[in-house]
Amino acid sequence: MMLDNLLAPLRHLGHSTINAVWKLGVMSRFLLAIIAHSGQSLLRFQLTIREVYFAGVLSLIIIVVSGLFVGMVLGLQGYNTLSRFGSADALGALVALSLLRELGPVLAALLFASRSGSAMTAEIGLMKATEQLEAMSVMAVDPIARVVAPRFWAGVISMPILAALFNVMGIFGGYLVGVVMIGLDEGTFWSQMQNNVDLHFDVINGLIKSLFFGIAVTLIAVFEGFDATPTAAGVSSATTRTVVTSALVILALDFVLTAFMF
Amino acid sequence: MQNDSFIEFNRVSFGYGDRLILQDISLKIGRGQLVAIMGGSGSGKTTLLRLIAGQIRAQQGQVLVDGRDVGRMNQRELYQHRRRMGMLFQFGALFTDLPVFDNVAFPIREHTSLSPEMVRDLVLMKLHAVGLRGTEALMPAELSGGMSRRVALARAIALDPQIMLYDEPFTGLDPISLATIALLIKKLSDALGTSAVMVTHDVHKSLEIVDYVYFIAGGKIAAAGTPDEVRASDSPWVHQFVHGEADGPVHFAYPAQQSLAGSFGLEGA
Ligand SMILES: Nc1ncnc2c1ncn2[C@@H]1O[C@H](COP(=O)(O)OP(=O)(O)O)[C@@H](O)[C@H]1O
Numbered sequence A: 001m002m003l004d005n006l007l008a009p010l011r012h013l014g015h016s017t018i019n020a021v022w023k024l025g026v027m028s029r030f031l032l033a034i035i036a037h038s039g040q041s042l043l044r045f046q047l048t049i050r051e052v053y054f055a056g057v058l059s060l061i062i063i064v065v066s067g068l069f070v071g072m073v074l075g076l077q078g079y080n081t082l083s084r085f086g087s088a089d090a091l092g093a094l095v096a097l098s099l100l101r102e103l104g105p106v107l108a109a110l111l112f113a114s115r116s117g118s119a120m121t122a123e124i125g126l127m128k129a130t131e132q133l134e135a136m137s138v139m140a141v142d143p144i145a146r147v148v149a150p151r152f153w154a155g156v157i158s159m160p161i162l163a164a165l166f167n168v169m170g171i172f173g174g175y176l177v178g179v180v181m182i183g184l185d186e187g188t189f190w191s192q193m194q195n196n197v198d199l200h201f202d203v204i205n206g207l208i209k210s211l212f213f214g215i216a217v218t219l220i221a222v223f224e225g226f227d228a229t230p231t232a233a234g235v236s237s238a239t240t241r242t243v244v245t246s247a248l249v250i251l252a253l254d255f256v257l258t259a260f261m262f
Numbered sequence B: 001m002q003n004d005s006f007i008e009f010n011r012v013s014f015g016y017g018d019r020l021i022l023q024d025i026s027l028k029i030g031r032g033q034l035v036a037i038m039g040g041s042g043s044g045k046t047t048l049l050r051l052i053a054g055q056i057r058a059q060q061g062q063v064l065v066d067g068r069d070v071g072r073m074n075q076r077e078l079y080q081h082r083r084r085m086g087m088l089f090q091f092g093a094l095f096t097d098l099p100v101f102d103n104v105a106f107p108i109r110e111h112t113s114l115s116p117e118m119v120r121d122l123v124l125m126k127l128h129a130v131g132l133r134g135t136e137a138l139m140p141a142e143l144s145g146g147m148s149r150r151v152a153l154a155r156a157i158a159l160d161p162q163i164m165l166y167d168e169p170f171t172g173l174d175p176i177s178l179a180t181i182a183l184l185i186k187k188l189s190d191a192l193g194t195s196a197v198m199v200t201h202d203v204h205k206s207l208e209i210v211d212y213v214y215f216i217a218g219g220k221i222a223a224a225g226t227p228d229e230v231r232a233s234d235s236p237w238v239h240q241f242v243h244g245e246a247d248g249p250v251h252f253a254y255p256a257q258q259s260l261a262g263s264f265g266l267e268g269a
């Protein structure tokens, strides 16, 4: 009895671990299935383009606005701290490096997961709940090829572009605060940035990060939709899971990638 | 009668998990015939259609379509089999993000390489066949229940299938829409010579249009016959079903242990 109580949490831990590993395995197989069925999304590229519109273009507003504000906050906080050490000149470099290396890819991915990832899960889940996926497969059309793969590639394509846009808007926000509002020298702001940002090291690594995030978030989103219990409650909890899992995976993946890169 | 059977169930059993839904079912559907399978909700009617479409496989016995065992087909053969088959889903299952035109065009575009003009002609022809020309631009959400059922029907017949499966085509329709759908189903079977299985619990409309009826209850074939035989049947079970009586051999309450057919000595009927 006593022992049982002591072992219960352990058993619970073991159970969730096994579940997590099992899910990871199922997801890997799902990824392989998507890749195997990607011929159509590439041959009939307008299928993917349509999804790029839904996943990417509709996220533009939130990415642009958030990028701008994050850049402006970075400008304010950065100036505040840097000027204490008499190095306010380095504000341009600080803003650009923070965005390119970390904030751009991570925040854009978090926003993408909650805007487009959740929408993808809900859409696929609802198609499942209303028998649309089944109807498709009875019409001899594979839903993974026709519904899942185009959305997956659309997400993978959109994510780095959205992250890049986030960076551009963020840098512009930093410029607005640093140069236009506070009145730092414009030439210094930009040249400091140019001198301290390395194309390969900072820009490319940031893009690689967002590519990984794009794959992870979109895979989670389409998987949760496809795997959803085909009821209203099932779709809603799958949508929540997409956002929560994506956020955790993005942050964990960011740590791992950062450890390898920088 | 049905020597030239096109769809044949040969002692088929199927269950989800431990729960047996269909037990030892044998039935035959002749080429060009329209056959109804009747039974209460949850009696396994949709399951039976899924077995024909190959979405699930029989755990015992064989489901033969045109002499080939659907349960033994690989993915490629299954898709070939499904291309000759049209299915009308219980709730239509129209693609909600596509207008009527694209819904009907979907199977045509996926499986043929016809020019856009030919696709257009075909779609309009199918919509005409279900009496819905002029609705091409509407979205599924803008259609009434009866209309979306007919659009789904147009989509199901888009590639002139040899087999049609109807899952409760009459459920939730007003009397006029119901009569329209019934007429369409009858016309399609006669005109295209498709072999069709219609799963339903609407007895009267079905008896008017089908060639043969099977009743399933408790996972077994409880009774079978032509519409005339069914109307004349003295089986209390059939009588209750046909006349829609609440009390009779089938009780209002859920039978706890035994199968329905078993409790009325219809086992092996
Ligand atoms: N995917 C499934 N998993 C488990 N049980 C199911 C599944 N689909 C249907 N069932 C169960 O099987 C029984 C028969 O279902 P179904 O063939 O849909 O009945 P009907 O179409 O005659 O109303 C029902 O009791 C239903 O709850």
Ligand SMILES: [Mg+2]
Pocket (backbone or CB within 6 Å): B045, B046, B047, B090, B167, B168
């Ligand atoms: Mg059903």
